[in-house]
Amino acid sequence: MYNWEKSFQKWQSFQELDHSLRQKLTTMQDDPTALEDAFYKELTFGTGGMRGVLGPGTNRMNIYTVRKAVNGLANYLLENTVNVKDRGVVVAYDSRYMSQEFAVETAKVLGAYGIKTHVFESLRPTPLLSFAVRYFGTVAGVMITASHNPPEYNGFKVYNEDGGQITPSQAAQIIEEIQKTEDELSVPFMEKEEVEKEELLDWIGKEVDNAYLEQLKLISKLSMEEQEKEKDLGIVFTPLHGAANDLVVNGLDQLHFNQLHVVEKQAVPDPEFSTVDSPNPEEHQAFTMAIEHGKEVDADILLGTDPDGDRLGVAAKNSAGEYQVLTGNQLGALLLDYLLSHSNQAVLKSGRMLKTVVTSELGRAIADAYQVKTINTLTGFKYIGEKIHEFDATGETFIFGYEESYGYLISSICRDKDAVQAAVMASEMAHYWKQQGKTLLEALEGLYEQHGYFLEGMSSLTLKGKAGTEKIASIMEAFRSEPLESIATYQVEKVEDYLTGERKILGELEEKTETIELPKENMLKFILPNDSWVTLRPSGTEPKIKCYYGVCTDSKEESKRKLAVLKETMDQKIAAILN
Template structure:
């Protein structure tokens, strides 16, 4: 059993411990609860990497935990990839506390293994890191980011040589190598000056940015003449203190979207994200300053990207002059419809649209209308990236991929969700609809009229620390062990348990079972009567359990009522489970 007190004492007595971490440990010495939380386990390296609160301890993000992870990654790469030392690893980082330091620490550990590291001179977004892996032909990539988590977090995200997030099988092998590193405090490192002298550290300037922007222009659905024409669309963009500012602005301007204003206060990299409660474009408050500036400008569309530039939020102006923030499901369906309607029919024959199992079925309905096949993946863009890689062998054509949490990919030049691609395509789409005399909200109504009023929602419950982890496990066990027949008076027709890869069909005459042909994941999906569904899933990156909902009726009002009933029922059941667990 892991002994947190023994681990704490090891750190406390380590002579060469980083001075700032040493001081933090001293400050925590009399707070046993916080100390236990910092040392009671090793920070989990999940299917894509690790993410945690900054600070001293094995359950925190700090240089020693990063070194241990990099040491495991290096050993994995040396055993499983070819020409590792020359091809090297590329590293990027966002605006968070310790991001650049962790990037350099990554190079210091890789250098000790003789592996060259390419590190960006300044902050860059996640999609550029994915692109850079493919551009340089490296064996892996590392992104230092905690995405849209609060300021006290940072993270370490690993990409494979395809530029996609590592697959579950790759993650298992990396984790195995990490666990072989017994003492995180004694991982060998090279000094930065020695890395530079021996050419094991290559600082990247604008070379990759320029190559990315050239490729970005090629994904446009505009003719060459249209690309070079001045656009009438008025745009306000906020990078929310993150890394996407330059690429989004340059990507729009190269297509002559020149009626563009940036929220300057939020264009400054700031690890505190001081102008927002949360740097998450999924949260409507993140658009407060953009909305204010948009009203002054008379903007048609507002764009917001998260700190590492992989998620995009969009707000569109309504007839009343007010701005409405689109959901990820709504924007995804609009983008898909625009892309398919402006694509060559020959391409559509082999085209595949990818979405996750908790993403709206409106996307499937849109794809069906163009005779494009939809493929479901598990939650997480790594599965979409993995599927794109498979298409290289099958001859299928990737045309669009998205997830409900504001992640979109249009071109496989990147293999992770790409807010830069999505921002430029969203403006191109909005410009098209403006020329047709419609706003994006009116364009969305067109889709609803064609396919039905799809509406989705998500609620999450944060349960921190060891106790929270146990509570989340209890909730999932309860739903598995106490089967329901209905949710909010809607009959359950199918239950999909992704942990055991089994779909149970309830047809009134008994139960039938089918195998789910997807990787295992701790997730339950209840498919209900009348095109509704509910999914329960613990987050893989945050101390949360999430509940997703989807409905479809003939009207907005009916869909809203149905969605509210599902949410209330699930909230009440979870509350009862937690009360009984006390």
């Protein structure tokens, strides 16, 4: 049993404890609940890395928990990859508190093992880190970010030598090495000046940015002549105080989108994200300032990226002239249709579209229309990146990958979702539809009329701390031990349990069981008639349990009604379990 009081005493008596962490620890001494939460466990290193609240303690993000993670990573790399010391590791970071400090700490620990670290001299978005791994040929990459979590969070995200997020098997081996480090306070490291002197710390300037922008231009579906023309498209862009500003602006500029307006107050990197309640383009309040600016300049579309620049939100004008934020599923469907309709048919024969199991089935319907095969992956872009890597060997062609949570990838120059690619392609797509006399919303309506009114929703319940973790586990256990046979008036046709890897086919006759050919994950999916479904899963990065819904009917009104019924029913069932 992990003894949090013993762990707290160890930290308190450590003479060389970082001064700012000691001050915070002192203020917590009379709050046993806060102390227990900070020390009751070690910060979890999950399938991609770790993310947590900043502060002192083994269950917090700080220089000591980061050093411990890097120590484990270093030992894993030395054991499992070749030419580690020369190839090195590349590190990027976003605008959060302690981001640059954690990047330097990573170099200091790797330096103690003689491993060279390339660190960007200023903040950069996550997709550029993925690109940089491939550009430099490093054995790994590290991104210091907590994505769109609240300001008090930061994180440590690990990438493999392919530029993708580490796979579950790689994560398991890294976790094993991390756990061998018993004392996070005594991890070996070099001082920053020493690492620089030994040339084990290489500061990166604009070299990688320029190489990325060259590749970004090649992604365009416009002819060379069209690329050079000035575009009649008004764009408002907000990076939401994050790291994507320069690359998005330069990416649009090189295709001559000259009517670009940046929300200047939100272009300033700010770890407090002081102009928004949450720096998450999935939440429509994040577009408040962009909408105001859009009305002032009569923009056609609004673009918003999250702090680490891997998620993109887009808003377009509706028939009333108001800006409407597209869902991740809607933007993904539009991008997919645009890309497929502007691709060489010969390429599409081996083409593959990748999406997650909680992403809209509209994408599959569109891909089917172009005779492109759809492959489902588990939730999380690491699985999409892993599939792209497999295509390198199989000869299959990656066409597009996306997930409902505003993550898209157009070109495999990166192996993680890329809001910069998506922002430039969304602008190009909006320009195309404007030339056809349509807005993005009118183009979307055309997809619904052709394929059916696919609508999706997601609800989440935040349950923080140790008690919250236990409640989330109890909810999943309740649905797993007594699987639903119906949701409202809709019969459940199949139950997919991704933890056991089993799909149960329900019906009047004998129940059948199939194997789900995907890695194990704590997730349940209930499949209903007519392309409708409900999925329940705990978040891998936040203290939340999420419920996803998808429906398809012949009308928008009926799809909205059905979606509302599913959501209300599931909310009631979850509330009943908690009560």
